[in-house]
Amino acid sequence: MAKRKEILDWCAQQLAIAQFRDFSPNGLQVEGRDEVNSIVCAVTASQAAIDFAVAQQADMLLVHHGMFWKNEAVAITGWKKRRIQTLLGNDINLVGYHLPLDAHQQWGNNVQLARHLGWQIDGCGGEQNLVQYGSLVHPQSALELAGQMELSLGRAPMLLCADAQRPVRRLAWCTGGGQGFFQYAIDAGVDAFITGEVSEPQYHLAQECGVAFIAAGHHATERYGIQALAFAVAEQFGIRQQFFDELNPA
Structure with a gap:
């Protein structure tokens, strides 16, 4: 088991996130429980990926495409409300790395x-x-x-x-x-x-x-980078990880 902050600090250093000008925040996007024993990784923080993380009793959902982007509406309504509500209701951390992972x-x-x-x-x-x-x-x-x-x-x-x-x-x-x-x-x-x-x-x-x-x-x-990162995190901190894939034709 690892502390959330330990994982975030390690990823920030390894991915050199401070060096990138990005369209979304890199790192923690929705805060969940402090201790992390299990990670689900996915390309995108979709409702399907979040539901899978809930079913697997994951402590962290690690993604390439997070939930917050520049130039989008700031109101938390509709699909965004449902996603965040599910994460918060199950105390799951949402962590995303965009350009640094590319x-x-x-x-x-x-x-x-x-x-x-x-x-x-x-x-x-x-x-x-x-x-x-x-x-x-x-x-x-x-x-x-x-x-x-x-x-x-x-x-x-x-x-x-x-x-x-x-x-x-x-x-x-x-x-x-x-x-x-x-x-x-x-x-x-x-x-x-x-x-x-x-x-x-x-x-x-x-x-x-x-x-x-x-x-x-x-x-x-973009299936493969997030899996490689999740495997590295799991190996570094001795925690479990698994990948959720979607049949996304786009």
């Missing part, structure tokens, strides 16, 4: 996605080092790469490119909503850029710049 070079979403898919990691860059880059051990076509990702992630990605048979060796990627980094990847000279979501402009850039764009799902690409 960028971390051991447990981060970018690094963990690469390890899951067998990509070579060469470095990182872009705003707040949120873009990872590397290469395929064995070059393959953009179509083959998308097919491999579908098998591995359990979700059919969207492939945008002018030539699906063009060989891919060098990659850049940013999990989740990283489509805005596509131009950075193009300028870096990669053959393909992978992220979770797609917006309308990416279609044209992929057609005109000769770089494949793959949108493999926000949830699907």
Whole structure:
């Protein structure tokens, strides 16, 4: 069993949360019991994840997407009230780490996605080092790469490119909503850029710049970082942890 503050202090140091400009608070978002013996981790602090944490009698719900974001309404009503009410009623801590978890070079979403898919990691860059880059051990076509990702992630990605048979060796990627980094990847000279979501402009850039764009799902690409962090916390403090997944197609 560990104290909540011990876990929070350790995560803050390990993830270097003070170094990031973020859209949400990193760390404790809803306070629960002081002592933590069991953690449930999930990509998002959804009602389903909270209900699972309650069913498992967890002391902490550890997530990548927390509950409070800049530029949203501050009133606690509707779905937000229900989520917070459930957490408080069961004395469960809600702890979230957003950009610090994306960028971390051991447990981060970018690094963990690469390890899951067998990509070579060469470095990182872009705003707040949120873009990872590397290469395929064995070059393959953009179509083959998308097919491999579908098998591995359990979700059919969207492939945008002018030539699906063009060989891919060098990659850049940013999990989740990283489509805005596509131009950075193009300028870096990669053959393909992978992220979770797609917006309308990416279609044209992929057609005109000769770089494949793959949108493999926000949830699907960010499953692995939070699991790695939860495992590290459990190992550090000798507590239990388990992962709650959702069938989120987005």
